[in-house]
Amino acid sequence: MAKRIQFYEECASNLQNIGTAFDYLGKIDSSLVYFKKALVFANLSKNKTNIAYVLTDLGYVYNSKGNITLAIENNLKALNIFEEIKDLEGVERTYFALGRIFDTQKEFIKAISYYQKGLKIATENNFENRKCILLNSLSYSYFQIKKDIQAEYYAKKGLLVAQKNNFETAKAMSLKHIGDVKFRANDFLEAEKYFLESAGIFKKYNVDNNYARLLIDLGSINIKRDNNQKALMYANEAFEIAKKSNYPSEKKSAAELLSIIYQLNKKFKEAYTFQSIAKSIGDSIFYDENKNIVLKSEFKYEAQKQNAQIKLLSQQKKIALLENQRQKTIIFSIVIGSIFSGLLIFLMLKRYKSSKENELLKVTFQEKEKTLNAEKKATESELKALKSQxxxxxxxxxxxxxxxxxxxxxxxxxxxxxxxxxxxxxxxxxxxxxxxxxxxxxxxxxxxxxxxxxxxxxxxxxxxxxxxxxxxxxxxxxxxxxxxxxxxxxxxxxxxxxxxxxxxxxxxxxxxxxxxxxxxxxxxxxxxxxxxxxxxxxxxxxxxxxxxxxxxxxxxxxxxxxxxxxxxxxxxxxxxxxxxxxxxxxxxxx
Known part of the structure; x- marks a missing residue:
């Protein structure tokens, strides 16, 4: 309907929603196709905010597919637009997206720097919900580089903000991060307490993938405490939820945990069965059964667009031939003039390029000189301070x-x-x-x-x-x-x-x-x-x-x-x- 009335912003919005739905189903390729279509309509709408948010979606999908170059490129394009239109929420979200990209690549220090930039904007502008998300992301990144003190600090800070504003799912995520720190410190009693509270919230709000992930964590704790029966209960529940809700990553983790438990109980047949299930999911986790259908639709859309362009070119060619017959001499003169002008422009551009390169080298040299002077001053100052200590x-x-x-x-x-x-x-x-x-x-x-x-x-x-x-x-x-x-x-x-x-x-x-x-x-x-x-x-x-x-x-x-x-x-x-x-x-x- 939106397409029929040329409401391009709504076209882009609907295509974004379809792409997001495919993402929830784990169908990454389908998400990419629909986000690309959304970008076409966003560009037609000329709404900069619309364009920027679609670019961040594309960046997210490219990150999931492992194409870091395009992920960063799309997010940086979005960041330029957000900064131009002074959309602080958009700037903060893009910083967060760039942080996620570096998280995926295990470049946690760079991820932390982007999360900190986003946190500053969220704090200064009272984006309390976004502040919670960023604090939890900082906790996760610090946990990955084994800086557990900082990880717990940011998780507890996120917990305070979540409790103050009744952000229940953000509160649950903070509790999970604190539990992770306690688990690594072998404080299994405290870890279990935080995991249980977090799991209760996720279960209440039907956040099945996170609830399943907490059940897996609880199962892992009980293995450490030699309570294999309780671990088996948690792992089975997690596996059933993941299977029912179609969360391949959680299903794979639950299957791996069940395999370990059955090995410990010397039930090797069951252990082998679940290990095979985990391997099967691992091999096909990004498989998209609708990929061919969606790609065919995209090809049909692109083909229609190309056919229209070919017709237009054909008409232009006929007009050009008629003009050529009637004004052959004039066109010949124009061609000769164009060649001469082209040569002249080429020589001028070459000279201009050479001049700019020299200018750039000069500026670079001056900047390096300034940097060296600043470093020299810092060193001299430190030496003076040392002498006076x-x-x-x-x-x-x-x-x-x-x-x-x-x-x-x-x-x-x-x-x-x-x-x-x-x-x-x-x-x-x-x-x-x-x-x-x-x-x-x-x-x-x-x-x-x-x-x-x-x-x-x-x-x-x-x-x-x-x-x-x-x-x-x-x-x-x-x-x-x-x-x-x-x-x-x-x-x-x-x-x-x-x-x-x-x-x-x-x-x-x-x-x-x-x-x-x-x-x-x-x-x-x-x-x-x-x-x-x-x-x-x-x-x-x-x-x-x-x-x-x-x-x-x-x-x-x-x-x-x-x-x-x-x-x-x-x-x-x-x-x-x-x-x-x-x-x-x-x-x-x-």
């Missing part, structure tokens, strides 16, 4: 304080602080060649450092280090010794010259988009103005913090230095200086 003044002061303890003070404290100093020195030497360390390690080094600095004061110096509960300090990483120079500045220039109780606070937090680690260093010292006067008299150059500022700039190349490093003067109600606060914005390392 063990400040000679700090070493002298620490050893001097320890020596005083040995000579005039408590030898037990002196031994303890010497141990701290030795440990700190080793730690700094150990991390000096590393590009990143965990936040937990950075906090440990800061603590040892502050304990040594505390000896320089009587009993009037207290420090506090806090890490927000939302941060996994073993997982979050940052460049080594990034914070210490600022802490040293607070002590040396702010607190050392203050009378009375001296307090230093260090806090670590994370921004709402989980892109930056936020560090705040606050003291109740004499303030920057007085410190600057003392510094001027002593002619001291704050080399360390200048170096760290350069490192922060390089880590946050899209932000200005004013955005990543902020100094604040603290004042009371009478505008009297009460201390200094430094805020650092550190891009999270991946």
């Amino acid at each position: 063990m400040n000679p003044h700090f070493i002298f002061n620490a050893l001097n304080s320890i020596q005083e303890q040995f000579m005039f003070g408590d030898k037990l404290i002196a031994n303890e602080q010497m141990s701290n100093f030795t440990y700190l020195t080793r730690q700094i030497l150990s991390i000096s060649g590393k590009k990143k360390i965990s936040l937990a390690t950075e906090v440990e080094i800061l603590t040892k450092y502050l304990e040594l600095e505390k000896m320089r004061f009587e009993t009037d110096f207290n420090y506090y280090i806090s890490v927000d509960s939302s941060i996994d300090d073993q997982y979050v990483e940052l460049p080594p010794m990034l914070i210490q120079p600022f802490v040293e500045n607070s002590i040396k220039h702010g607190l050392l010259h203050k009378k009375g109780l001296k307090i230093l606070k260090i806090n670590f937090d994370i921004d709402t988009n989980e892109e930056y680690l936020l560090c705040t260093i606050e003291d109740n010292g004499i303030g920057r103005k007085k410190a600057e006067e003392i510094k001027t008299n002593n002619r001291h150059d704050s080399f360390s913090t200048q170096s760290i500022a350069q490192r922060l700039q390089l880590l946050n190349d899209t932000n200005s230095i004013e955005e990543v490093l902020i100094y604040e003067d603290l004042e009371d109600l009478n505008a009297k200086t009460t201390g200094t606060r430094v805020k650092l914005r550190i891009a999270l390392l991946s």
Whole structure:
């Protein structure tokens, strides 16, 4: 009906639905034929959104057939259109599709990068359902590369979003991913708990393929626990569901599990039967019994189109012959002129191409030069930071304080602080060649450092280090010794010259988009103005913090230095200086 009234958008939509139905049946070739037809009508409709969504369907099918080149090509075409028309949902879905392609090729790191891009869009635009899907996809990819901590983290995050929005099937998928992590950790009791809850949801909503997959997982757990009878019950149910619902992949997995169970029970005849079934499915899983019929329909459609083109060409040929007879001389002149013009254009194009190639080489050279300069700056900055990590003044002061303890003070404290100093020195030497360390390690080094600095004061110096509960300090990483120079500045220039109780606070937090680690260093010292006067008299150059500022700039190349490093003067109600606060914005390392 849509075709009869030339409603091309609806034609494309119906053909997409037919293609999707064939995909659910596992008929990949039929899906491809109908998605190709859908693209023809989408192009006729000139609706860019329609065209882009059909291209993503084609990309999905080509991925299923193993033609990665065409899968990526179609998705990238769709991505260009979505970006042009500013369809953020389409952009996010295409990122997700590209992630799936790389998942299929076991390029899980690349898949994760696309899922992260999609997750950012979904988070910023409150696409809660899509956010759930992307979190579960990230969990799956991390699980495949055996990063179980991250896999469980994203699965649990997806579970929270699903529970908040009542996305039951997404919740079930998150529960399955958590169960997978527990299963690999041999925590079979916990794994079974998550699998059972997930299976219950999939069964309730008649998602038979996922329900069958969970039954297979439960069967595998019971094999591990030597409960072959229960494993057989789960495997038989999974096989019957897959057979009834025509899910070849799940049917194959259930048959393989039944074969293993029967082997364990020494029923070799039954084991052989199910192994044969699994092999048969494996050989024909992509077989499409309607393939020839559909291809014939496609051929008929293409043939009709070609016949129409041949008729048109025939008519044009007759007109051309008549024109040739009447205007032979004119045409001859045009031909000669065209040849001459063609030669001229060819020479001009060749020259233009040569000029463009030279231009491109020049631009490439300039870009490489810029890259090398940036790398050189990064290296120089890291070397400066390394030189400043063990400040000679700090070493002298620490050893001097320890020596005083040995000579005039408590030898037990002196031994303890010497141990701290030795440990700190080793730690700094150990991390000096590393590009990143965990936040937990950075906090440990800061603590040892502050304990040594505390000896320089009587009993009037207290420090506090806090890490927000939302941060996994073993997982979050940052460049080594990034914070210490600022802490040293607070002590040396702010607190050392203050009378009375001296307090230093260090806090670590994370921004709402989980892109930056936020560090705040606050003291109740004499303030920057007085410190600057003392510094001027002593002619001291704050080399360390200048170096760290350069490192922060390089880590946050899209932000200005004013955005990543902020100094604040603290004042009371009478505008009297009460201390200094430094805020650092550190891009999270991946």
